Amino acid sequence: MMLLVPADVLRPRRPDEHFADEAEAARQAGIDVAVIDHDAFVRGQADGAAVDRVPKSADAVYRGWMLRSEQYAALVRALAGRGATVRTSPEHYRRAHELPGWYPAIEGHTPESVWTSGDDRRGFLHACAALGCGPAVLRDYSKSMKHYWHEASFIPDVADRDAAWRVAGRFRQLRGDDFAGGFVLRQFESFVGAEVRTWWVEGSCRLVTAHPDTPEHQPPTKLDLAAVEASMQALDLPFVTADLALRDDGRWRIVEIGDGQVSDRPRSTAAAELIAALNTEDRAQPTRSGGNLLDGDVGLHAWKRMLARREST
Incomplete structure (x- = not known):
């Protein structure tokens, strides 16, 4: 490496x-x-x-x-x-970096999403109609503008097409030349607490950290990823991050997938922990930030499979 x-x-x-x-x-x-x-x-x-x-x-x-x-x-x-x-090949990078590439594999574990190709109003209104009604969060293929929540991110009701288009217009203005692919509308879900960033190498969760936006909020000591493990493996990508948030009904949801090469590391996680997770010669069990083993069977099946592959070579 x-x-x-x-x-x-x-x-x-x-x-x-x-x-x-x-x-x-x-x-x-x-x-x-x-x-x-x-x-x-x-x-x-x-x-x-x-x-x-x-x-x-x-x-x-x-x-x-x-x-x-x-x-x-x-x-x-x-x-x-x-x-x-x-x-990570260019095709792998695009699938991890752009929502239309990763959404199909994890559709059951993430908010319902629709998207356009390009930034024209007609395509955007068709996307609104496809989502139906109710609140939504707007982004493009690779990034949101969540720090401009009310003016360029949150749409109170996609059925109000004129109001929705005003948010889209402001989003497009703020993204400028960085606008990627098209508009993405995601059904709004209510989350509680800080997000958790998980790091996956060859389909196995190797590290769990705080989210870079909230580095002081450490991940829970018990985080069962068994429900999403098969979907993350179905992505078939060499190095990705998955950001999870706890929905108000107590269910963990994937809110973002990113290519791990360009995903920021929270400053509360030592650099050595991420390097150890990346080093495929080191088959250590996945850890949560701080070096403690994850409780439960998080990534256990993938870990056993990796060991079997290593022993067979």
Whole structure:
């Protein structure tokens, strides 16, 4: 395994400060670390120089700032020119990064969702009609604007088409050039408490942490993921995060899937814990942040399967 991180803008031979602790944890674990010019891919001007410090590798994992799907594909092509193969392919990244890619596999464990292709009003109103009536949360394929909740995220009733379109217009304005794919309308569900971020490698939950927005709220000591495990395995993705929230009826729901390479780590979780979870040579049981074993049988079946595969090779 090799860890790829963005380079510091002012000191391009060093990791970006935000990912420096993960780079150091990887080195301490005996994992090679290389830096890339993240901004070159964002500008669409990437060439060999953007990855010229990356050595040949058969199992590279990126940990860095978010990239659009086409930007990530450009990164993979540039790395291939250096003889480096990433664990997550462009197709895998798109399926994890964009809601239409991951929604079908977990449909029974997440709020009902409909989406458009593009940002025209006609398509948006068709989506509203498909959802029916009642409150909804608006986003695009890759991101919400939840910090602008009332003006660009929450729709009190999708049956009020004019009011819904005003929210959509403001959302589109705020997203600007970052708007991805189309509008997504998700049925509103009432949640209580802070979200929990779970980290999945090869279909197995390897780590449970607080959500980066609420790093001070640690995950519960007893979190049974058995209900969602089969759906997460059905995604068939190498490295993803799933954010869970407790609905007011006491049921845990998946509110977001993300590619693990660009999912932020809460500062309350040590970098070494995430690196250990990523290291597929280390088949340690999944842990919750802080190093305590998860209670119950969380990920147990997947853990046994991984052990069996390892013993058979």
